Amino acid sequence: MSDLLAARSQMxxxxxxxxxxxxxGIAMPVLMxxxxxxxxxxxxxxxxxxxxxxxxxxAILFAVGAVSGTVLSFELGLLWPGFxxxxxxxxxMPFSLEGFAFFTEAIFLGVYLYGWEKVSPRAHLLxxxxxxxxxxxxxxxxxxxxxxxxxxTGFTLTNGSFSAIDPIAAMGTPxxxxxxxxxxxxxxxxTGLGVAGIHAFLLLRNPTSAFNRAALTIGLLVGAPAAVxxxxxxxIAARYVARRQPVKLAAMExxxxxxxxxxxxxxxxxxxxxxxxxxxFHDPHAVVQGLDAVPRDEWPNVSLVHLSFDVxxxxxxxxxxxxxxAGWLALRKRDFATRRRFLWALAIAAPCGFLAVEAGWMVxxxxxxxxxxxxxxxxxxxxxxxxxxIVPFTAIxxxxxxxxxxxVRLLSxxxxxxxxx
Amino acid sequence: xxxxxxALAAIILASxxxxxxxxxxxxxxxxxxxxxxxxxxxxQRDLIxxxxxxxxxxxxxxxILAIVLLFTCFPRAxxxxxxxxxxxxxxxxxxxxxxxSAFVFQNYGGGGGRVFATASLITPVLLGTTVGAVASGAxxxxxxxxxxxxxxxxxxxxxxxxxxxxxxxxxxxxxFLAAVYLTLEAKDxxxxxxxxxxxxxxxxxxxxxxxxxxxxxxEAPPVNQxxxxxxxxxxxAAFWSLSRRxxxxxxxxxxxxxxxxxxxxxxxxxxxxxPPVFTISDAAAPDITLKLALIAVLAxxxxxFPSLYYLLRVFKG
Numbered sequence: 001m002s003d004l005l006a007a008r009s010q011m012x013x014x015x016x017x018x019x020x021x022x023x024x025g026i027a028m029p030v031l032m033x034x035x036x037x038x039x040x041x042x043x044x045x046x047x048x049x050x051x052x053x054x055x056x057x058x059a060i061l062f063a064v065g066a067v068s069g070t071v072l073s074f075e076l077g078l079l080w081p082g083f084x085x086x087x088x089x090x091x092x093m094p095f096s097l098e099g100f101a102f103f104t105e106a107i108f109l110g111v112y113l114y115g116w117e118k119v120s121p122r123a124h125l126l127x128x129x130x131x132x133x134x135x136x137x138x139x140x141x142x143x144x145x146x147x148x149x150x151x152x153t154g155f156t157l158t159n160g161s162f163s164a165i166d167p168i169a170a171m172g173t174p175x176x177x178x179x180x181x182x183x184x185x186x187x188x189x190x191t192g193l194g195v196a197g198i199h200a201f202l203l204l205r206n207p208t209s210a211f212n213r214a215a216l217t218i219g220l221l222v223g224a225p226a227a228v229x230x231x232x233x234x235x236i237a238a239r240y241v242a243r244r245q246p247v248k249l250a251a252m253e254x255x256x257x258x259x260x261x262x263x264x265x266x267x268x269x270x271x272x273x274x275x276x277x278x279x280x281f282h283d284p285h286a287v288v289q290g291l292d293a294v295p296r297d298e299w300p301n302v303s304l305v306h307l308s309f310d311v312x313x314x315x316x317x318x319x320x321x322x323x324x325x326a327g328w329l330a331l332r333k334r335d336f337a338t339r340r341r342f343l344w345a346l347a348i349a350a351p352c353g354f355l356a357v358e359a360g361w362m363v364x365x366x367x368x369x370x371x372x373x374x375x376x377x378x379x380x381x382x383x384x385x386x387x388x389x390i391v392p393f394t395a396i397x398x399x400x401x402x403x404x405x406x407x408v409r410l411l412s413x414x415x416x417x418x419x420x421x
Numbered sequence: 422x423x424x425x426x427x428a429l430a431a432i433i434l435a436s437x438x439x440x441x442x443x444x445x446x447x448x449x450x451x452x453x454x455x456x457x458x459x460x461x462x463x464x465q466r467d468l469i470x471x472x473x474x475x476x477x478x479x480x481x482x483x484x485i486l487a488i489v490l491l492f493t494c495f496p497r498a499x500x501x502x503x504x505x506x507x508x509x510x511x512x513x514x515x516x517x518x519x520x521x522s523a524f525v526f527q528n529y530g531g532g533g534g535r536v537f538a539t540a541s542l543i544t545p546v547l548l549g550t551t552v553g554a555v556a557s558g559a560x561x562x563x564x565x566x567x568x569x570x571x572x573x574x575x576x577x578x579x580x581x582x583x584x585x586x587x588x589x590x591x592x593x594x595x596x597f598l599a600a601v602y603l604t605l606e607a608k609d610x611x612x613x614x615x616x617x618x619x620x621x622x623x624x625x626x627x628x629x630x631x632x633x634x635x636x637x638x639x640e641a642p643p644v645n646q647x648x649x650x651x652x653x654x655x656x657x658a659a660f661w662s663l664s665r666r667x668x669x670x671x672x673x674x675x676x677x678x679x680x681x682x683x684x685x686x687x688x689x690x691x692x693x694x695x696p697p698v699f700t701i702s703d704a705a706a707p708d709i710t711l712k713l714a715l716i717a718v719l720a721x722x723x724x725x726f727p728s729l730y731y732l733l734r735v736f737k738g
Contacts (some may be wrong), residue, residue, distance in 0.1 A: 056529060063525035066478050067518045073488050074514055077503030084492050085500035089706030092493020093713055099486045100721030106478040107728045111735060114475035118735050167713050386507045386575055399515060403522055410531045 004380050006389035007079040010396055012365070014072055016358055017400045021065030023357055025105075026139045026184070027191030027222060028058045029132035032112075034218050036125055046214045052116075057411055059113050064407060066106065071396070079389075082382035083372050086162065090155055091145045093167040098141035104134035139187060140180045147175035150364065151244045152373050174244055178237040179364075185226045185233050186360065190353025192223020193319055197350025200336075200343040213337050216346075220326050220336070223353075227323035230316055235279065241367075242280035245374060246289035247298065248367035249280060251305040255290045262288035266310060300369045308362035315356035322349045425712065426705035429494045430694060432718055433487050434687045440483035441683055442598065442676050445591075447477045449599025451520060451541020452592070453619060454534065461615060469599075470528060472606045475736045477524065479729065481517075493714050498694045498704040505563035506554055508575050509547045516544030542592065549591025553584035556690055557638070561698040582637040590630040594679050597623035601659070601675040604668040613668070620663050620671070628656065631682075648685040652678055 001009075032054045039047035073095075077084045111119060111127040119127070148154075154170030155162040196219030199212040206212065241249045250256070253276050254265045261284060264275035274284040281288070291299055322345050329336060336342060372379040423431075450469040457465040492499040503510065520540035523533035554560050559578035600620035607613040635644075655678035662671035692700045705711060 067521035081500035085496045088492040088496030089710040095489045096717045103482045110475040
């Protein structure tokens with residue numbers, strides 16, 4: 001394994017691990033707050049129990065998210081000093097703002113977790129709301145920094161270094177809005193349907209549990225609307241990619257030749273005529289740039305990007321359909337807990353959002369290669385000169401595997417195991 | 422007239438100071454968890470877990486803030502530190518991950534108490550070692566043909582007596598702060614006495630490490646005599662307050678002592694950020710970045726300080 005590949009693998013493992021905790025950290029506080037609000041309104045102890053269990057789960061996940069996020073902030077420099085030296089002044093701004101958002105999140109999570117008896121009910125609920133808001137803000141700031149790597153703006157490039165930099169323009173990079181929207185919805189959809197799906201599975205075994213019913217409803221309340229809206233956000237994102245990173249789009253769709261009326265290729269063989277032109281430019285005859293437009297050494301790994309993209313779209317479509325189904329049942333005021341087919345569909349959706357998040361990040365990160373800053377700096381030119389990078393890569397991978405196992409074990413003990421009532 | 426870059430360097434140092442005073446004490450708590458002993462061993466550990474629980478994550482963010490501001494405002498310095506100190510920084514990160522996750526696992530019934538305590542012991546040493554490597558000029562002189570090969574390039578620069586002495590010094594300082602703070606957290610006299618004795622022992626270790634560190638510094642240490650005198654005065658005040666059981670005063674004196682040590686380091690290497698190559702102004706990002714970073718810090722402070730005050734008022738009385 002070359003040092004470059006080891007560095008990329010370490011970054012990939014660190015991001016793939018952290019993103020699960022980040023996504024849950026963004027959405028879980030919303031569920032927690034909704035449950036606590038219902039408890040304050042109805043005084044039904046099921047909701048208090050839920051809020052407390054979810055808070056305990058959030059505590060575990062947030063801690064692991066916080067430390068794995070710290071690892072990433074250092075790794076940016078440890079693995080990619082060339083990137084940080086060039087990009088630090090221009091994308092430091094969203095990272096600095098993220099620092100303060102994260103501060104707010106950590107402070108009020110402390111108040112929320114340990115303050116049940118120490119602050120008034122209203123202050124406690126407000127602390128939860130602040131955790132939810134600052135969690136979403138943290139996520140958005142980090143995604144903005146990533147968006148800049150895809151569509152770098154706000155500088156003049158002369159001889160490999162930046163001049164006339166404008167960090168505000170950099171934050172307004174064209175990819176910022178579509179990426180932030182897509183990622184934030186992904187967090188709510190994955191976590192909401194994840195929670196609802198787990199409790200759907202438990203309801204299949206024990207259909208009368210009030211606890212599982214309440215958890216399922218709140219999970220759907222957050223997850224279903226986000227899952228239904230996500231294809232629209234995905235469409236916005238894809239159209240930006242078509243204009244700003246045509247090579248990435250070509251890799252996503254495995255389009256080797258530039259052509260008008262381009263088809264969509266699903267998997268290796270199935271083609272839907274005109275569909276790509278229609279989706280990317282909302283015109284069936286639009287010309288879509290293929291991979292042939294750039295030299296071979298500027299292609300990303302086409303088969304991986306294309307596969308990841310198809311996986312993401314398939315999972316997202318399934319989740320959107322489950323979300324619509326939930327909406328339909330809710331409109332007709334049907335009881336979710338007695339619809340076994342729906343519960344099975346929802347249980348299957350539980351892991352889908354997280355897999356889709358991973359696949360989506362593989363699309364955007366692998367699709368940007370060989371660039372770290374698209375069109376400006378190659379990943380190979382940014383890597384640290386330190387040899388033997390396979391050692392830290394292995395160490396971080398083993399560490400995260402062990403943590404993953406422990407977290408799953410603890411969560412199943414803390415949250416999932418329903419009260420026997 | 423201090424420049425904009427000086428102001429941001431001072432903010433980074435202030436952020437590191439807050440990390441040392443707050444996050445450092447959380448690591449120190451882990452050290453006392455490891456060294457918990459005697460008839461009140463379990464109660465000591467409970468007190469420590471109780472004291473750290475609500476605040477450690479917020480305390481930890483000071484380190485992230487310092488790092489983010491460093492790479493935003495002084496990207497060359499960040500890149501050179503990240504290359505030369507890759508090994509100890511990666512080890513420190515593993516320590517941070519183990520400490521944080523083991524602490525929360527332990528709180529939620531997953532065990533891991535020994536991992537939490539052991540990581541709390543090792544992480545401060547690595548943090549101090551990296552500071553020592555910057556201060557002694559090992560990072561600045563990196564890659565100038567002085568060291569060859571992997572060992573020479575990535576291990577030897579920080580595996581020096583001085584850098585390790587700074588590492589142990591940091592450990593003693595964190596343990597000292599934690600023990601002093603815990604005298605105030607303890608609700609009964611016996612536990613207070615336990616941590617009072619520990620505070621005095623750690624304070625003595627801190628003084629010993631300071632003397633050792635100065636003795637093994639490569640050249641005549643460029644320390645500011647007035648800061649040294651003030652630090653010594655604060656140390657005496659801390660010892661005196663501990664011996665008289667005036668714990669609130671001891672906390673102020675101990676925090677002042679450690680703050681003076683951190684700022685003494687900053688002043689000693691001013692105007693260098695990474696001696697002997699980058700001064701603060703050499704390593705600084707363009708003015709527009711510095712201005713915006715300053716605005717972000719000021720705006721962030723408006724949100725941060727009231728929130729932090731609220732957190733500490735709720736949990737630390």
